[in-house]
Amino acid sequence: MKKYNVAILGATGAVGMEMLKVLQERDFPIQELRLLASSRSAGKVIETEKYGSVTIQEAKDSAFEGMNIVLGAAENDISKKFVDAIKASGAAYIDNSSAFRMDPEVPLVVPEINPEDAFTHKGVIANPNCSTIITLVAINAINRLSPIEALYASTYQAVSGAGIKGPKEMYEQSRNILEGKDIECSTFPYQIAYNLLPQIGGFGENGYTSEEMKLQNEGRKILHLPELKVSCTCVRVPVERSHSISANVITKDRLELEDVRKAISEAAGCKLKDDTEKNIYPMPIETSDQDLVYVGRIRRDLVCENGINLWCCGDQVRKGAATNAVQIAQLLISRD
Amino acid sequence: MKKYNVAILGATGAVGMEMLKVLQERDFPIQELRLLASSRSAGKVIETEKYGSVTIQEAKDSAFEGMNIVLGAAENDISKKFVDAIKASGAAYIDNSSAFRMDPEVPLVVPEINPEDAFTHKGVIANPNCSTIITLVAINAINRLSPIEALYASTYQAVSGAGIKGPKEMYEQSRNILEGKDIECSTFPYQIAYNLLPQIGGFGENGYTSEEMKLQNEGRKILHLPELKVSCTCVRVPVERSHSISANVITKDRLELEDVRKAISEAAGCKLKDDTEKNIYPMPIETSDQDLVYVGRIRRDLVCENGINLWCCGDQVRKGAATNAVQIAQLLISRD
Numbered sequence: 001m002k003k004y005n006v007a008i009l010g011a012t013g014a015v016g017m018e019m020l021k022v023l024q025e026r027d028f029p030i031q032e033l034r035l036l037a038s039s040r041s042a043g044k045v046i047e048t049e050k051y052g053s054v055t056i057q058e059a060k061d062s063a064f065e066g067m068n069i070v071l072g073a074a075e076n077d078i079s080k081k082f083v084d085a086i087k088a089s090g091a092a093y094i095d096n097s098s099a100f101r102m103d104p105e106v107p108l109v110v111p112e113i114n115p116e117d118a119f120t121h122k123g124v125i126a127n128p129n130c131s132t133i134i135t136l137v138a139i140n141a142i143n144r145l146s147p148i149e150a151l152y153a154s155t156y157q158a159v160s161g162a163g164i165k166g167p168k169e170m171y172e173q174s175r176n177i178l179e180g181k182d183i184e185c186s187t188f189p190y191q192i193a194y195n196l197l198p199q200i201g202g203f204g205e206n207g208y209t210s211e212e213m214k215l216q217n218e219g220r221k222i223l224h225l226p227e228l229k230v231s232c233t234c235v236r237v238p239v240e241r242s243h244s245i246s247a248n249v250i251t252k253d254r255l256e257l258e259d260v261r262k263a264i265s266e267a268a269g270c271k272l273k274d275d276t277e278k279n280i281y282p283m284p285i286e287t288s289d290q291d292l293v294y295v296g297r298i299r300r301d302l303v304c305e306n307g308i309n310l311w312c313c314g315d316q317v318r319k320g321a322a323t324n325a326v327q328i329a330q331l332l333i334s335r336d
Numbered sequence: 337m338k339k340y341n342v343a344i345l346g347a348t349g350a351v352g353m354e355m356l357k358v359l360q361e362r363d364f365p366i367q368e369l370r371l372l373a374s375s376r377s378a379g380k381v382i383e384t385e386k387y388g389s390v391t392i393q394e395a396k397d398s399a400f401e402g403m404n405i406v407l408g409a410a411e412n413d414i415s416k417k418f419v420d421a422i423k424a425s426g427a428a429y430i431d432n433s434s435a436f437r438m439d440p441e442v443p444l445v446v447p448e449i450n451p452e453d454a455f456t457h458k459g460v461i462a463n464p465n466c467s468t469i470i471t472l473v474a475i476n477a478i479n480r481l482s483p484i485e486a487l488y489a490s491t492y493q494a495v496s497g498a499g500i501k502g503p504k505e506m507y508e509q510s511r512n513i514l515e516g517k518d519i520e521c522s523t524f525p526y527q528i529a530y531n532l533l534p535q536i537g538g539f540g541e542n543g544y545t546s547e548e549m550k551l552q553n554e555g556r557k558i559l560h561l562p563e564l565k566v567s568c569t570c571v572r573v574p575v576e577r578s579h580s581i582s583a584n585v586i587t588k589d590r591l592e593l594e595d596v597r598k599a600i601s602e603a604a605g606c607k608l609k610d611d612t613e614k615n616i617y618p619m620p621i622e623t624s625d626q627d628l629v630y631v632g633r634i635r636r637d638l639v640c641e642n643g644i645n646l647w648c649c650g651d652q653v654r655k656g657a658a659t660n661a662v663q664i665a666q667l668l669i670s671r672d
Contacts, residue, residue, distance in 0.1 A: 150639040154490035154582035156532055156571065170530075174510055194506075194576050195621045196492055198633055198647045203612035207593075207635030216638060229639040233582040233647060235492065238574050240530050246490035246569040246582075250639075257543075276539035285531045297534055299543030302552060303486040303565045303586075311534045311569060 002336055003031035006329070007067045007091070009059055009082060010074030011035035011046075014164045015096055018322035019071050024050045026326060029333070036063050061085035069329050072096050072127075073322070087123040092332055094125045094325045098210075101126040101218055108221045111327040112269040113140050118331050125328055128222060129214040130320030131155050131234065135245045136222055137293040137319065138312035141267035142260055143223055146251035146306075150229040153215055156237045156244040157200060158284060161316050162187050167240045174238075188236065197236040209234055242284035243316040250307045257298060260308055264295050269319070274298050282313040289315060291323045338672055339367035342665070343403045343427070345395055345418065346410030347371035347382070350500045351432055354658035355407050360386045362662060365669070372399050397421035405665050408432055408463075409658070423459040428668055430461050430661045434546075437462040437554055444557045447663040448605040449476050453558075454667050461664055464558060465550040466656030467491050467570065471581045472558055473629040473655065474648035477603035478596055479559055482587040482642075486565040489551055492573045492580040493536060494620060497652050498523050503576045510574075524572065533572040545570055578620035579652040586643045593634060596644055600631050605655065610634050618649040625651060627659045 006023065010016045016037075023030065033051045036059040044056045057063055059078070064070060064086045072079050072095035079097040086093040100106040107117040108126045110133055118125055128136075135153055142148060159166035165187040173183040173193035183191055190197060201210030216230035237244075265272040273282045274296035282294035293314035301307025314320060342359065346352045352373075359366065369387045378394040393399055395414070400406060400422045408415050408431035415433040422429040436442040443453040444462045446469055454461055464472075471489055478484060495502035501523040509519040509529035519527055526533060537546030552566035573580075601608040609618045610632035618630035629650035637643025650656060 152488045152584055152639060154569075156492070156573070171514060175514055178507060178511055178514070189615055190619060191621055194574060195619055196573065196575060196580050196649075197619065198580075198582075198617050199615060206638075207612060207633070208638075231584055231638045231640075231643070231645055233490075233633065233645060235580075235582065235647075237492070237532065238530060239532060244532050244534075244571075246534075246571065248488055248567055276543060279525055279535060281534050283526060283531055283533065285527055297543070297569065302542075302544075302567045303488060304567075307567070309567055309569060311571075313532075 001029050003029045004068040004333060005032040005066055006030050007034040007036055007064060007070045009036045009070055009072045010078065011056060012037045012041045013073055014160060014317055015321045016073035018317050019073055019325060020048065022318065022322050022326045024048065026330065028326065028329065034063065034067065064089040064091055067091040069094065069332070071325050071329065083124065092121065092125065093123060094127060094328045096127040096321050096325055098129065100124050101128065108218055109328050110136055110222055110324060111331050112137055114222055114224065115331055118328055119335070127321065127325045127328065128218045129211070130161060130316035131157060131211070131243050131245060132215050132218045133320045133324055134243055134293050134312060134314035134316060135215060135247060136219060137269045137314065138295045138310065139247060139249050141263035141270065142249050142251060142255070142308060145255050145259060145263055146253040148223065148225060148228060148249055148251055150250040152248040153230065153232045154246045155232070155234045156239070157234060158239040158241045158243055158316060159192055159236065160241045161243065170238055170240070192236060193238050195238065198233065200234040200236055239284045241288040241315060241317060242313050243320060244282070244284050244311065244313040246311055248301050248307050248309050250301070250304050252306070254306045255308060257300060261298055269293055270295050272296070282311060284313045287313040287315055289318070291319050293319060337365050339365045340404040340669060341368040341402055342366050343370040343372055343400060343406045345372045345406055345408045346414065347392060348373045348377045349409055350496060350653055351657045352409035354653050355409055355661060356384065358654065358658050358662045360384065362666065364662065364665065370399065370403065400425040400427060403427040405430065405668070407661050407665065419460060428457065428461065429459060430463060430664045432463040432657050432661055434465065436460050437464065444554055445664050446472055446558055446660060447667050448473055450558055450560065451667055454664055455671070463657065463661045463664065464554045465547070466497060466652035467493060467547070467579045467581060468551050468554045469656045469660055470579050470629050470648060470650035470652060471551060471583060472555060473605045473650065474631045474646065475583060475585050477599035477606065478585050478587060478591070478644060481591050481595060481599055482589040484559065484561060484564060484585055484587055486586040488584040489566065489568045490582045491568070491570045492575070493570060494575040494577045494579055494652060495528060495572065496577045497579065506574055506576070528572060529574050531574065534569065536570040536572055575620045577624040577651060577653060578649050579656060580618070580620050580647065580649040582647055584637050584643055584645050586637070586640050588642070590642045591644060593636060597634055600634070605629055606631055608632070618647060620649045623649040623651055625654070627655050629655060
């Protein structure tokens with residue numbers, strides 16, 4: 001079996017560390033593993049189960065030489081800084097930042113939805129936004145039954161979406177509130193413990209946040225539905241891990257609920273959790289640390305007769321980021 | 337000034353205690369205050385700021401004699417048990433349970449929206465569901481600009497909506513999780529700390545919960561919009577107090593955002609909190625323990641051109657229950 005030289009750019013962050021975990025879980029055939037981070041982390045040694053001790057190297061242009069695949073878990077500015085060096089190295093760059101997602105030259109891929117797009121790449125493949133991946137995996141089976149024309153979504157996003165510091169801040173605030181002490185805010189603009197923040201990302205001119213617009217913009221590209229209309233509200237909630245989404249999906253044709261349930265139960269990447277008689281529905285504590293998107297509360301939209309309402313939860317660090325990127329890498333090597 | 341004999345039925349619960357607080361805050365002109373509860377609580381003495389020491393009496397048919405107004409903060413079965421005795425006493429019964437809300441003989445009143453309906457009562461006036469009140473107060477000004485035809489709503493409901501035991505359970509679970517201990521669930525079917533429960537109330541045949549259907553059923557009656565279509569998803573979130581709602585409001589005519597903002601800023605019961613440049617928007621920790629519904633994130637719906645999206649928060653124990661009931665009582669005596 002062919003083995004590959006794989007680098008993780010931004011290996012010390014929450015997504016980078018999860019990529020390392022998922023590569024090992026999936027027995028990704030690795031010849032050399034290179035973990036790249038800022039000069040601050042360079043020299044630290046990471047003990048891995050399958051690849052032994054790996055010393056973190058400083059991310060710089062020369063660090064990508066000889067690599068076959070680079071998994072990007074860095075912010076937009078870092079991704080932009082190194083993209084030319086990665087391309088020059090000949091590696092396929094699977095980038096989790098949002099820097100290149102809307103570039104028409106760059107495929108934006110969810111392997112369960114548009115795997116073929118991955119093979120059109122010219123060096124860079126973008127990994128979509130976390131809540132976008134989770135929502136689209138949940139509704140992809142509906143789109144195959146009848147094209148989705150519009151989508152209303154309200155999200156309930158976990159604090160780990162803001163990186164390792166998110167859960168730390170939430171739990172510290174929780175502890176201080178329980179002990180009657182003052183709290184500090186640094187990762188989030190306001191208290192997040194026992195509170196809700198209806199803002200993720202910066203605000204655009206139309207009043208939507210960057211996070212809210214991703215579902216429409218990225219959704220159109222991934223689903224190949226250039227006319228898809230999406231109205232989204234993104235809210236940060238005091239949950240450690242796994243994003244949840246309340247979605248109203250409006251399709252071209254009227255669908256039968258049983259067909260929708262069957263399609264979702266058979267859809268790649270989905271697990272149907274929908275039995276109201278037994279109070280069974282997706283919850284974020286149950287979807288954390290695994291790769292499936294749980295879907296439930298499937299019912300007819302009461303506003304629009306061609307609409308389906310549902311509730312879904314998925315681990316945004318895994319399927320919403322690290323796992324999806326590793327799946328893209330697996331897809332690429334599957335045709336070698 | 338005329339004074340009234342007022343009873344609170346279910347005085348020891350979260351809503352009953354809040355009614356007592358709101359009566360005092362609003363200097364409600366009380367001659368005799370009667371606090372009624374189960375035989376278990378009878379005999380206990382409640383110290384009040386304005387009405388001195390009040391001994392709790394057992395709720396029984398004879399307990400309502402001589403009362404002018406009865407504020408009901410009891411469950412449906414208790415409300416149904418005593419409604420005839422209350423009517424026979426001649427008192428106006430302002431009931432917070434859902435027992436009579438959809439009875440065509442019983443007005444369902446939010447004083448900022450349909451005050452005139454209160455005066456058609458035949459002994460009983462129903463206080464609407466908490467998340468219904470908060471949502472409708474937020475969107476009432478939009479309905480006055482152009483009739484609302486449809487509404488999508490996803491709720492983020494605080495644990496105190498389940499009574500005094502709700503916050504207790506959430507904080508106990510939080511503490512145990514922070515200390516690495518096992519948790520117990522009794523008020524909620526699953527862990528609520530750091531989790532989300534997409535179920536409030538029991539499930540109906542159409543897959544919606546009782547709580548979700550209230551927004552459509554009660555909304556139609558309160559807004560006098562018998563054709564109003566509402567698709568709602570209700571979710572319990574780990575927030576102590578104040579419900580939040582992500583709403584998409586579809587009106588007959590296309591509205592200008594500036595007109596909507598102006599109307600909401602001037603609407604009774606609302607406070608506009610909408611300045612994205614300064615990261616100002618409603619949050620549940622800011623709306624607790626006061627009576628206004630905060631409204632923000634006002635923007636154009638990207639699916640429907642006659643739609644407006646918004647986010648609102650309000651204290652469901654106060655405006656969603658106790659305050660609204662006391663306001664109805666104030667309305668009734670205003671014409672004496």
